[in-house]
Amino acid sequence: MTSPAESHRKAFVLDTNVLIHDPNALLNFEEHHVLLPMTVLEELDKLKSGKATVSVECRAAIRQIDRILGDASPQQIRAGVPIWRDAQREHLGFLSVLLDQPEGSVQTLNSALNDNKIINLLVALQLAEPATDLVLVTKDINMRLKARACGIASEDYANDQLVSDIKQLAKGYAHFEGSFWDRFSRVDSVQALGETRHYLKRADWAEAVYANQFIKDEMGFIGRVLSVDDEHIVLRDLNEDRLMSQEVWGLKPHNILQAMALDLLADPSVHLVSLTGPAGSGKTILALATAIEQSIEDKRFNKIIATRSTPPLAEEHGFLPGTEEEKMDPWLGAISDNIEALHLHDESPKGSIEYVRERANIQFKALNYIRGRSFQKSLILIDECQNLTPHQMKAIITRAGEGSKVVCLGNLAQIDTPYLNPISSGLTYMCERFKGFAHGGHIQLEGVPRSVLAEYAEANL
Structure with a gap:
């Protein structure tokens, strides 16, 4: 791997979750050498044919690897295949695939786990190539810790992290x-x-x-x-009294930040709204009340599409009974709960809820099946956005067609996926990318108007 012209250089070893997080990650290491262990290719192969959302990213990553390697021979792949940039018509860096650890080489961890196989391979490679600075790039925090304990430098994949501190x-x-x-x-x-x-x-x-x-x-x-x-x-x-006196579908703001959010949600010139904040700050009920009024009273939208990121075990929706909407109902319970809350004091709450769901044409959609579709004159409500990657966020927002509006809701303190944090979340990425968009707006809500109990729990638990 070394040459007379390069006696000391840096190489980046990518973990599987990096390619799932961003299938184009191979192109983002500029002039450096990118290494892919064979174990990573095996993991991508196992995940590529499933129905889960992750399979789409796996297939995209495999296609990107195949495009770069092209017709290269095994010897060329081992030494490094140039990574060509179509836009610049030049190549920066190289891509290599590493074979599994050879017999008789040094062992550091139990090879029963794929993560350990990769780390063992890097330890052996570092001993064989002391002039090369190996750096393991992984979204898995625990794998980074194990690699550091074995003497291998490791870091998170930060190409799509636009802020270094969530306070920014x-x-x-x-x-x-x-x-x-x-x-x-x-x-x-x-x-x-x-x-x-x-x-x-x-x-x-x-x-x-x-x-x-x-x-x-x-x-x-x-x-x-x-x-x-x-x-x-x-x-x-904007007059404060006028803002605070806004009312949508019987709902009035509790504080000035909610009033600002309603101003963005009700504005037809704003096509993308993102609301963040703690649990109970009013994100979902504000968005839903505005969506219902604009669909039923103003006739601005023909339907409301509700979706959300689901936990990995829930992505295989076929194991749940019923239609697509019935399969998604357990994961979009917050939408149903807020529809009930908006009609809690009606004379016939059940009848009001059925009327609203039918007239506003509220549809629950699985995230897996939104890809490839185009929604015209629709309000797309995406809940739990903090669990989406930047790649997934792009895939959903680009579904919005003519006359549609996208509302993204999330709490960066409640990230459930092990490969994301508040800085790398797709919600953070989207908020920063759209900060200069003339037709987009963002509000970070504060406080917990849901109840005194919820407010105390948010602050003390």
């Missing part, structure tokens, strides 16, 4: 001490179409600013950024 994630609003207007030398205000707009000089605003970000100060001013360019920032003046 945009909240969707900016709070200013004192008066917001004191920092501007000139403000031009215009009243038109029943609203007031303020035109500010971009040079007077030192902080980061983006479209559909909310502004509030200690003097009671609340505004929403409509557009940003190199010269000006346009703000829509």
